Amino acid sequence: MIDQRTARNMARVFAAFCGALGAAGLIASMIAVDERFPVLLAAMTPTLLVVALVGAVVAALAKEWAVQAACLAVCAVGAAALAPLYIPGAGGIDPAEATGPTVRLMQANIKVGQADPVDLVETVRGREVDILTVQEITDESVDGLRAAGLGELLPHQFVVSDSPDGLGGAIYSRFPLSNTRELTGYLSANLTADVDVGLEESLALIAVHPAPAVLFPARMWAAELRGVHSEMTANTLRDNVVVSGDFNASYPQRQYRDLLTDGYVDAADQVGAGLVPTMPANRWFPAVTGIDRIITKGAVVTSLERIEIVGSDHHGLVADIRLRDPADPGAVTPPTIVRP
Incomplete structure (x- = not known):
């Protein structure tokens, strides 16, 4: 039988350990050390x-007030760091600055081609997607998507x-594509x-x-x-830039947040x-990390939704993106989604 004093000591140690884990995660998220343990710790x-x-x-139940205060301080710092993600417009974007048409973009990692091509195409059709970015595409999945009718919906494509x-990787689009290029120096196709x-x-x-740090x-x-x-x-002088994909990095990681410079803003931050955790999507527990992301510059995200990708270990994303039209700087009324 554990006496009251021993139980309290155990509770204090447990609570202090929990607080230390939270503090370690916060510290890891604030630094850009390119080593696996702190990188993965930051993601968590x-x-x-x-x-x-x-x-x-636990500390409160054990009346360990100093330990409780330390744990709450860790939680407060973490909440302050992540709270802007839950506040629309906290990213500093003014929707009135984007006065052009709206396009709908879908992001999908299809798990080494294992996602159901018919379901994916039906999602594109049902949601009237204009642009689709795909990772982990295989020759077989390209054929499957073609057979399911993706080319009829998004006839312009760049597939590696x-x-x-x-x-x-692949880009499928309702709109014509030009200057297509595979970026060099990557394990997977970056386009x-x-x-x-x-x-x-x-x-x-x-x-x-990008390659995953876990592997x-x-x-x-x-x-x-x-x-x-x-x-x-290299694209900062462009009117509208959209970066979409499986970044294998999440917002809590400093290396990801370092991308958000020169006017680039995370989609989740905008709305x-x-x-928005997207992985894993095929376990008994909910997704715990948001590595599928959309970033824009100039263009403004007006809605963002997480969706199911049947057969994949990732959730997908669908975003409505209002483009900036420098030729019409005074317009503030958002137009409807354009269809070529």
Whole structure:
């Protein structure tokens, strides 16, 4: 039988450990150390903050007020860091600045081609998607999507497929594509294209898929993210830029937030959608990390929704993106979704 004093000591140690985990996650999220453990620890920061909150409750029950205060302090700092994601407009974007047409973009990692092609195409059709970015596409899945009728809905495409490793990527579009290019220096296919949406200047689209730090050296992951940042920086003078994909990085990680410079803003930050966890989507427990992301510059995200990708281990994203039209700077009324 454990006596009261021993139980209280155990509760204090447990609560302090929970608080320490939360603090470790916060520290890891604030630094850009390219080593696997801190990188993965940073990705788990939201979960570790919940652990710290549990520690605060346990400390309160044990009347360990100092430990409780420490745990609550960790939770408060974490909440302050993540709260802007839940507040629409906290990213500093003024929707009135985007006066052009609205396009609907869908992001989908199809798990080495294992996602159901018929269901994916039906999602594109039902949601009237204009642009689709795909990761882990294979030769077989390209054929499956074609057979399911994707080409009829999104006839313009840039596909770099791979079998059987799923290192391919693709851009499908209702609108004409030009200047298509596969970025060099990446394990998987990272693509870029200009999308002719009817404005004076094309939309610059970057479809990304850096290597995951959980499977490959963290320095490789960080180097590929820096490559993505370089491509984004090269497009900063463009009127509208959209970066969409499986970043294998989430908002709590400093390396991801370092992408958000020069006017680039995370879609979830623009609409107050929160962390938007997208993986894993095929387990008994909910998705815990949001590595599928959309970032824009110039263009403004007006809605963002997480969707199911049948057969994949990722959830997908669907975003309505209102484009900036420099030729009509005074318009403030958002137009309807354009269809070529």
